[in-house]
Amino acid sequence: MDYVQFLRLLQRQVDTGRKEIDETVQNRDIFDQKVLEKWRNEPDFIERIILTHIVESFELEIYFEYISGVSAESSAFAYKAKDGDPSAFFLDAVFDKSMMYLFLTVLAVCYHPESIEKCRSMFRFLVRDVLVGREKTDGEWENIIEELHMDDRAVTQAFDLYWAVWTFMAGYEIYHIMNRISFPTREEEFRADRFGFQVLIRLIQEQKAGKLPEELDCFYEEYYLAPCMLMEIFRNMDLYREKMPAYGTDDCHPSPEERMQALIDLFDTDVPDDMDTENGNAFLSAFLDAVELINGET
Protein backbone atom coordinates (compact mmCIF):
# COMPACT_ATOMS: atom_id res chain seq x y z
CA MET A 1 0.00 0.00 0.00
CA ASP A 2 1.49 3.36 -0.91
CA TYR A 3 0.88 6.48 1.10
CA VAL A 4 -1.63 8.01 -1.29
CA GLN A 5 -3.66 4.80 -1.08
CA PHE A 6 -3.64 5.15 2.69
CA LEU A 7 -4.69 8.80 2.48
CA ARG A 8 -7.54 7.82 0.16
CA LEU A 9 -8.78 5.37 2.76
CA LEU A 10 -8.89 8.12 5.35
CA GLN A 11 -11.03 10.18 3.02
CA ARG A 12 -13.97 7.79 3.24
CA GLN A 13 -14.40 8.27 6.96
CA VAL A 14 -14.62 11.99 7.10
CA ASP A 15 -17.31 14.19 8.58
CA THR A 16 -16.60 17.29 6.56
CA GLY A 17 -19.27 19.39 8.20
CA ARG A 18 -20.92 19.91 4.83
CA LYS A 19 -24.35 19.03 6.17
CA GLU A 20 -24.30 21.89 8.64
CA ILE A 21 -23.10 24.32 6.02
CA ASP A 22 -25.70 23.09 3.57
CA GLU A 23 -28.46 23.53 6.14
CA THR A 24 -27.19 27.01 6.85
CA VAL A 25 -27.14 28.23 3.30
CA GLN A 26 -30.19 26.51 1.90
CA ASN A 27 -32.58 29.13 3.21
CA ARG A 28 -30.48 32.04 2.07
CA ASP A 29 -30.68 33.12 -1.51
CA ILE A 30 -27.00 34.01 -1.73
CA PHE A 31 -25.52 31.16 -3.74
CA ASP A 32 -26.06 29.99 -7.26
CA GLN A 33 -28.57 27.16 -6.90
CA LYS A 34 -27.02 25.18 -9.76
CA VAL A 35 -23.61 25.32 -8.07
CA LEU A 36 -25.14 24.32 -4.73
CA GLU A 37 -26.90 21.36 -6.31
CA LYS A 38 -23.71 20.20 -7.96
CA TRP A 39 -21.79 20.63 -4.69
CA ARG A 40 -24.31 18.38 -2.92
CA ASN A 41 -23.80 15.62 -5.46
CA GLU A 42 -20.08 16.00 -5.88
CA PRO A 43 -18.62 17.52 -2.70
CA ASP A 44 -15.11 18.30 -3.97
CA PHE A 45 -16.07 19.65 -7.34
CA ILE A 46 -15.14 23.29 -6.61
CA GLU A 47 -11.75 22.25 -5.24
CA ARG A 48 -11.11 20.17 -8.34
CA ILE A 49 -12.07 22.98 -10.71
CA ILE A 50 -9.70 25.34 -8.87
CA LEU A 51 -6.82 22.84 -8.92
CA THR A 52 -7.32 22.00 -12.59
CA HIS A 53 -7.42 25.68 -13.39
CA ILE A 54 -4.21 26.40 -11.44
CA VAL A 55 -2.35 23.58 -13.21
CA GLU A 56 -3.53 24.78 -16.62
CA SER A 57 -3.06 28.48 -15.99
CA PHE A 58 0.51 28.04 -14.73
CA GLU A 59 1.22 25.26 -17.25
CA LEU A 60 2.47 22.96 -14.51
CA GLU A 61 3.65 19.49 -15.35
CA ILE A 62 2.77 17.69 -12.15
CA TYR A 63 0.61 14.75 -11.17
CA PHE A 64 -1.02 14.86 -7.77
CA GLU A 65 -4.27 14.00 -6.07
CA TYR A 66 -6.32 16.21 -3.81
CA ILE A 67 -7.43 14.35 -0.71
CA SER A 68 -9.38 15.65 2.24
CA GLY A 69 -9.41 13.45 5.31
CA VAL A 70 -8.67 13.43 9.01
CA SER A 71 -4.97 13.45 9.80
CA ALA A 72 -2.87 13.82 12.91
CA GLU A 73 -2.14 17.46 12.23
CA SER A 74 -4.42 20.47 12.02
CA SER A 75 -3.04 21.50 8.72
CA ALA A 76 -2.59 20.82 5.08
CA PHE A 77 0.40 19.03 3.70
CA ALA A 78 2.13 18.14 0.47
CA TYR A 79 3.28 14.61 -0.16
CA LYS A 80 5.84 14.19 -2.87
CA ALA A 81 5.89 10.60 -4.08
CA LYS A 82 8.78 8.74 -5.56
CA ASP A 83 9.02 8.66 -9.35
CA GLY A 84 5.92 7.44 -11.08
CA ASP A 85 3.54 7.37 -8.13
CA PRO A 86 0.98 10.10 -7.53
CA SER A 87 1.83 12.86 -5.10
CA ALA A 88 -0.86 14.42 -2.95
CA PHE A 89 -2.16 17.67 -1.59
CA PHE A 90 -3.82 16.60 1.64
CA LEU A 91 -6.09 18.89 3.60
CA ASP A 92 -7.13 17.92 7.09
CA ALA A 93 -10.92 18.03 7.10
CA VAL A 94 -11.16 19.31 10.67
CA PHE A 95 -8.76 22.14 9.87
CA ASP A 96 -10.67 22.89 6.67
CA LYS A 97 -14.02 22.99 8.43
CA SER A 98 -12.63 25.07 11.29
CA MET A 99 -11.28 27.68 8.87
CA MET A 100 -14.73 28.24 7.44
CA TYR A 101 -16.29 28.63 10.88
CA LEU A 102 -13.46 30.85 12.11
CA PHE A 103 -13.99 33.23 9.21
CA LEU A 104 -17.71 33.27 9.93
CA THR A 105 -16.98 34.06 13.57
CA VAL A 106 -14.52 36.87 12.87
CA LEU A 107 -16.78 38.45 10.27
CA ALA A 108 -19.67 38.22 12.70
CA VAL A 109 -17.65 40.53 14.95
CA CYS A 110 -16.93 42.90 12.04
CA TYR A 111 -20.59 43.24 11.14
CA HIS A 112 -22.25 42.62 14.50
CA PRO A 113 -19.90 43.82 17.26
CA GLU A 114 -22.71 43.36 19.76
CA SER A 115 -22.23 39.60 19.42
CA ILE A 116 -18.64 39.80 20.72
CA GLU A 117 -19.13 37.53 23.73
CA LYS A 118 -20.63 34.72 21.70
CA CYS A 119 -17.95 35.14 19.02
CA ARG A 120 -15.16 35.19 21.58
CA SER A 121 -16.32 31.92 23.03
CA MET A 122 -16.72 30.35 19.58
CA PHE A 123 -13.30 31.58 18.42
CA ARG A 124 -11.57 30.14 21.49
CA PHE A 125 -13.45 26.90 21.14
CA LEU A 126 -12.37 26.55 17.52
CA VAL A 127 -8.73 27.55 17.98
CA ARG A 128 -7.95 26.04 21.36
CA ASP A 129 -10.17 22.95 21.57
CA VAL A 130 -10.63 21.97 17.96
CA LEU A 131 -7.51 23.08 16.06
CA VAL A 132 -4.83 22.91 18.74
CA GLY A 133 -6.35 20.42 21.18
CA ARG A 134 -7.89 18.20 18.48
CA GLU A 135 -10.84 17.71 20.80
CA LYS A 136 -14.51 17.95 19.89
CA THR A 137 -13.88 17.54 16.23
CA ASP A 138 -17.43 16.41 15.54
CA GLY A 139 -20.78 17.95 16.33
CA GLU A 140 -21.44 21.04 18.45
CA TRP A 141 -20.95 23.19 15.39
CA GLU A 142 -24.48 23.33 14.17
CA ASN A 143 -26.35 26.57 13.82
CA ILE A 144 -23.40 28.81 14.54
CA ILE A 145 -24.35 31.16 11.75
CA GLU A 146 -27.95 31.39 12.91
CA GLU A 147 -26.84 31.82 16.52
CA LEU A 148 -24.63 34.71 15.52
CA HIS A 149 -27.50 36.29 13.56
CA MET A 150 -25.20 36.93 10.63
CA ASP A 151 -26.58 38.78 7.67
CA ASP A 152 -26.23 37.49 4.15
CA ARG A 153 -23.38 39.83 3.29
CA ALA A 154 -21.20 38.59 6.14
CA VAL A 155 -21.92 34.95 5.28
CA THR A 156 -21.13 35.49 1.60
CA GLN A 157 -17.91 37.28 2.46
CA ALA A 158 -16.83 34.51 4.84
CA PHE A 159 -17.39 31.90 2.14
CA ASP A 160 -15.48 33.92 -0.48
CA LEU A 161 -12.66 34.49 2.00
CA TYR A 162 -12.54 30.76 2.67
CA TRP A 163 -12.03 30.02 -1.04
CA ALA A 164 -9.31 32.65 -1.32
CA VAL A 165 -7.47 31.08 1.62
CA TRP A 166 -8.05 27.58 0.25
CA THR A 167 -6.53 28.66 -3.07
CA PHE A 168 -3.49 30.15 -1.35
CA MET A 169 -2.99 26.89 0.57
CA ALA A 170 -3.32 24.91 -2.65
CA GLY A 171 -0.67 27.07 -4.32
CA TYR A 172 1.62 26.72 -1.31
CA GLU A 173 1.34 22.93 -1.30
CA ILE A 174 1.70 22.67 -5.08
CA TYR A 175 4.96 24.57 -4.75
CA HIS A 176 6.22 21.98 -2.28
CA ILE A 177 5.10 19.11 -4.50
CA MET A 178 7.07 20.65 -7.37
CA ASN A 179 10.13 21.51 -5.29
CA ARG A 180 10.27 18.91 -2.56
CA ILE A 181 13.57 18.62 -0.76
CA SER A 182 14.30 16.65 2.38
CA PHE A 183 14.87 19.62 4.63
CA PRO A 184 13.04 22.71 3.38
CA THR A 185 14.60 25.98 4.47
CA ARG A 186 13.04 29.24 5.61
CA GLU A 187 13.72 30.62 2.14
CA GLU A 188 11.82 27.71 0.60
CA GLU A 189 8.91 28.46 2.91
CA PHE A 190 8.83 32.10 1.83
CA ARG A 191 8.98 30.98 -1.81
CA ALA A 192 6.06 28.58 -1.25
CA ASP A 193 4.04 31.37 0.37
CA ARG A 194 4.90 33.62 -2.53
CA PHE A 195 3.73 31.08 -5.08
CA GLY A 196 0.47 30.60 -3.14
CA PHE A 197 -0.01 34.37 -3.18
CA GLN A 198 0.74 34.55 -6.90
CA VAL A 199 -1.83 31.82 -7.55
CA LEU A 200 -4.48 33.76 -5.67
CA ILE A 201 -3.63 37.00 -7.47
CA ARG A 202 -3.75 35.20 -10.82
CA LEU A 203 -7.23 33.83 -10.13
CA ILE A 204 -8.48 37.25 -9.02
CA GLN A 205 -7.12 38.78 -12.23
CA GLU A 206 -8.61 36.01 -14.34
CA GLN A 207 -12.03 36.40 -12.77
CA LYS A 208 -11.87 40.10 -13.54
CA ALA A 209 -11.04 39.27 -17.14
CA GLY A 210 -13.88 36.71 -17.36
CA LYS A 211 -11.46 33.82 -17.78
CA LEU A 212 -12.54 31.66 -14.84
CA PRO A 213 -15.15 28.89 -14.99
CA GLU A 214 -18.51 30.38 -13.97
CA GLU A 215 -18.77 28.18 -10.85
CA LEU A 216 -15.81 30.04 -9.35
CA ASP A 217 -17.48 33.36 -8.81
CA CYS A 218 -15.64 34.16 -5.59
CA PHE A 219 -12.24 35.63 -6.48
CA TYR A 220 -12.68 39.33 -5.88
CA GLU A 221 -9.97 41.93 -5.38
CA GLU A 222 -11.01 42.59 -1.79
CA TYR A 223 -9.69 39.12 -0.82
CA TYR A 224 -6.19 39.59 -2.16
CA LEU A 225 -4.74 39.71 1.39
CA ALA A 226 -6.65 36.62 2.54
CA PRO A 227 -3.36 34.71 3.10
CA CYS A 228 -2.49 37.26 5.81
CA MET A 229 -5.73 36.38 7.57
CA LEU A 230 -4.71 32.72 7.53
CA MET A 231 -1.40 33.71 9.15
CA GLU A 232 -3.36 35.56 11.83
CA ILE A 233 -5.23 32.34 12.58
CA PHE A 234 -1.88 30.50 12.78
CA ARG A 235 -0.59 33.17 15.15
CA ASN A 236 -3.58 32.55 17.38
CA MET A 237 -3.04 28.79 17.23
CA ASP A 238 0.54 29.32 18.37
CA LEU A 239 -0.72 31.24 21.41
CA TYR A 240 -2.50 28.11 22.61
CA ARG A 241 0.02 25.62 21.42
CA GLU A 242 2.31 23.63 23.58
CA LYS A 243 5.82 24.22 22.29
CA MET A 244 6.72 21.02 20.52
CA PRO A 245 10.34 20.31 19.67
CA ALA A 246 10.98 19.65 16.02
CA TYR A 247 13.15 16.79 14.85
CA GLY A 248 16.75 17.63 14.22
CA THR A 249 17.10 21.30 13.66
CA ASP A 250 14.67 24.07 14.37
CA ASP A 251 11.49 24.00 12.37
CA CYS A 252 11.97 25.55 8.95
CA HIS A 253 8.74 27.53 8.97
CA PRO A 254 9.12 31.21 9.75
CA SER A 255 6.71 32.51 12.38
CA PRO A 256 3.20 33.49 11.25
CA GLU A 257 4.11 37.14 11.88
CA GLU A 258 7.16 36.87 9.61
CA ARG A 259 5.14 35.13 6.94
CA MET A 260 2.43 37.76 7.08
CA GLN A 261 5.00 40.54 6.77
CA ALA A 262 6.71 38.79 3.86
CA LEU A 263 3.36 38.53 2.08
CA ILE A 264 2.66 42.21 2.63
CA ASP A 265 6.15 42.98 1.31
CA LEU A 266 5.18 41.36 -2.00
CA PHE A 267 2.91 44.30 -2.70
CA ASP A 268 5.39 46.13 -4.93
CA THR A 269 6.52 43.12 -6.91
CA ASP A 270 3.56 40.74 -7.17
CA VAL A 271 0.41 42.84 -7.01
CA PRO A 272 -0.56 44.16 -10.45
CA ASP A 273 -0.77 47.94 -10.80
CA ASP A 274 -4.34 47.76 -12.04
CA MET A 275 -5.59 45.87 -9.01
CA ASP A 276 -7.90 47.82 -6.73
CA THR A 277 -6.28 47.16 -3.34
CA GLU A 278 -8.08 49.71 -1.21
CA ASN A 279 -10.94 47.45 -0.12
CA GLY A 280 -8.57 44.54 0.40
CA ASN A 281 -6.36 46.59 2.70
CA ALA A 282 -9.37 47.80 4.67
CA PHE A 283 -10.72 44.26 4.87
CA LEU A 284 -7.45 42.96 6.36
CA SER A 285 -7.43 45.81 8.89
CA ALA A 286 -11.01 45.08 9.90
CA PHE A 287 -10.21 41.36 10.22
CA LEU A 288 -7.16 42.00 12.42
CA ASP A 289 -9.10 44.48 14.54
CA ALA A 290 -11.88 41.96 15.05
CA VAL A 291 -9.43 39.25 16.16
CA GLU A 292 -7.82 41.76 18.52
CA LEU A 293 -11.22 42.53 19.98
CA ILE A 294 -11.98 38.83 20.33
CA ASN A 295 -8.71 38.30 22.18
CA GLY A 296 -9.28 41.33 24.31
CA GLU A 297 -5.94 42.72 23.13
CA THR A 298 -7.12 46.32 22.92
Added chain:
Amino acid sequence: MKNTVLINCPLIDEEDLKELRESPCGADTEFDSVLVHGLFGSEVVQVTFVILQGIGINAAYDLIKYTLLHVLKRVSERGKEKGGTGTTIQVEVAEQDENGKIGKRRSVRITTSYEMEREEREKAVGKLTDDLLAGKGK
Protein backbone atom coordinates in the same frame (compact mmCIF):
# COMPACT_ATOMS: atom_id res chain seq x y z
CA MET B 1 -1.71 -8.57 1.76
CA LYS B 2 0.85 -7.37 4.26
CA ASN B 3 0.98 -5.02 7.19
CA THR B 4 2.25 -1.59 6.22
CA VAL B 5 4.42 0.82 8.16
CA LEU B 6 4.78 4.35 6.78
CA ILE B 7 7.39 6.59 8.34
CA ASN B 8 7.35 10.33 7.81
CA CYS B 9 10.72 11.60 8.97
CA PRO B 10 13.61 12.90 6.88
CA LEU B 11 16.06 11.48 9.43
CA ILE B 12 15.08 7.92 8.55
CA ASP B 13 16.77 6.64 5.42
CA GLU B 14 16.73 3.62 3.13
CA GLU B 15 19.27 1.80 5.31
CA ASP B 16 16.88 2.02 8.25
CA LEU B 17 14.04 0.62 6.18
CA LYS B 18 16.26 -2.25 5.06
CA GLU B 19 17.17 -2.99 8.65
CA LEU B 20 13.52 -2.97 9.66
CA ARG B 21 12.55 -5.25 6.77
CA GLU B 22 15.23 -7.71 7.79
CA SER B 23 14.27 -7.61 11.46
CA PRO B 24 12.47 -10.54 13.13
CA CYS B 25 9.12 -8.73 12.95
CA GLY B 26 9.55 -7.36 9.45
CA ALA B 27 8.81 -10.49 7.44
CA ASP B 28 5.12 -9.83 6.73
CA THR B 29 5.37 -6.08 6.69
CA GLU B 30 6.05 -3.44 4.06
CA PHE B 31 8.10 -0.51 5.35
CA ASP B 32 8.17 2.71 3.42
CA SER B 33 9.19 6.29 4.02
CA VAL B 34 6.90 9.16 3.18
CA LEU B 35 7.90 12.78 3.22
CA VAL B 36 5.13 15.24 3.83
CA HIS B 37 5.48 18.94 4.29
CA GLY B 38 2.94 20.86 6.30
CA LEU B 39 1.49 24.31 5.96
CA PHE B 40 2.91 25.60 9.20
CA GLY B 41 5.42 24.74 11.90
CA SER B 42 6.06 22.18 14.60
CA GLU B 43 6.07 19.20 12.33
CA VAL B 44 6.17 15.90 14.12
CA VAL B 45 7.60 12.56 13.14
CA GLN B 46 4.73 10.36 12.03
CA VAL B 47 4.74 6.59 12.09
CA THR B 48 1.63 4.95 10.69
CA PHE B 49 0.91 1.26 11.14
CA VAL B 50 -1.73 -0.34 8.96
CA ILE B 51 -2.22 -3.71 10.60
CA LEU B 52 -4.15 -6.55 9.00
CA GLN B 53 -7.12 -7.67 11.03
CA GLY B 54 -6.51 -10.97 12.71
CA ILE B 55 -2.75 -10.64 12.91
CA GLY B 56 -2.86 -11.20 16.62
CA ILE B 57 -2.01 -8.86 19.42
CA ASN B 58 1.45 -10.25 20.11
CA ALA B 59 2.65 -9.89 16.52
CA ALA B 60 1.28 -6.35 16.36
CA TYR B 61 2.92 -5.55 19.69
CA ASP B 62 6.34 -6.72 18.54
CA LEU B 63 6.07 -4.89 15.23
CA ILE B 64 5.03 -1.58 16.79
CA LYS B 65 7.53 -1.71 19.63
CA TYR B 66 10.49 -2.76 17.50
CA THR B 67 9.77 -0.15 14.83
CA LEU B 68 9.30 2.70 17.29
CA LEU B 69 12.44 1.86 19.20
CA HIS B 70 14.42 1.82 15.98
CA VAL B 71 12.94 5.14 14.81
CA LEU B 72 13.49 6.76 18.18
CA LYS B 73 17.10 5.58 18.38
CA ARG B 74 17.95 6.86 14.89
CA VAL B 75 16.12 10.14 15.33
CA SER B 76 17.91 10.74 18.64
CA GLU B 77 21.34 10.04 17.12
CA ARG B 78 20.86 12.07 13.98
CA GLY B 79 18.72 14.78 15.51
CA LYS B 80 21.38 15.42 18.15
CA GLU B 81 24.01 15.74 15.42
CA LYS B 82 21.88 18.41 13.82
CA GLY B 83 21.58 20.34 17.03
CA GLY B 84 18.10 19.22 18.05
CA THR B 85 17.10 18.42 21.61
CA GLY B 86 14.05 16.22 21.20
CA THR B 87 11.05 15.39 19.14
CA THR B 88 7.41 14.45 19.14
CA ILE B 89 6.37 11.26 17.42
CA GLN B 90 2.79 10.80 16.33
CA VAL B 91 1.94 7.12 16.18
CA GLU B 92 -1.13 6.07 14.30
CA VAL B 93 -2.47 2.54 14.19
CA ALA B 94 -5.19 1.48 11.81
CA GLU B 95 -6.69 -1.95 11.25
CA GLN B 96 -7.39 -3.09 7.74
CA ASP B 97 -9.67 -5.95 6.69
CA GLU B 98 -9.11 -8.34 3.78
CA ASN B 99 -10.99 -5.97 1.45
CA GLY B 100 -8.61 -3.13 2.23
CA LYS B 101 -11.16 -1.28 4.33
CA ILE B 102 -9.72 0.65 7.25
CA GLY B 103 -11.59 -0.02 10.45
CA LYS B 104 -10.55 1.25 13.86
CA ARG B 105 -7.93 3.96 13.93
CA ARG B 106 -6.29 5.53 16.92
CA SER B 107 -3.28 7.67 17.51
CA VAL B 108 -1.09 8.74 20.38
CA ARG B 109 1.85 11.07 20.75
CA ILE B 110 5.11 10.64 22.51
CA THR B 111 7.50 13.49 23.20
CA THR B 112 11.05 12.48 23.92
CA SER B 113 14.36 14.09 24.71
CA TYR B 114 17.37 13.01 22.67
CA GLU B 115 19.23 12.57 25.93
CA MET B 116 16.93 9.77 27.06
CA GLU B 117 18.72 6.59 28.08
CA ARG B 118 17.97 3.34 26.24
CA GLU B 119 16.03 1.91 29.20
CA GLU B 120 13.89 5.02 29.45
CA ARG B 121 13.13 4.85 25.73
CA GLU B 122 12.13 1.20 26.02
CA LYS B 123 9.88 1.95 28.96
CA ALA B 124 8.20 4.86 27.17
CA VAL B 125 7.69 2.92 23.95
CA GLY B 126 6.43 -0.11 25.86
CA LYS B 127 3.81 1.96 27.63
CA LEU B 128 2.76 3.65 24.40
CA THR B 129 2.40 0.29 22.65
CA ASP B 130 0.42 -1.13 25.56
CA ASP B 131 -1.88 1.88 25.46
CA LEU B 132 -2.44 1.60 21.73
CA LEU B 133 -3.22 -2.08 21.81
CA ALA B 134 -5.52 -1.55 24.79
CA GLY B 135 -7.55 0.76 22.56
CA LYS B 136 -6.40 4.00 24.12
CA GLY B 137 -5.69 7.07 22.03
CA LYS B 138 -7.82 9.33 19.91
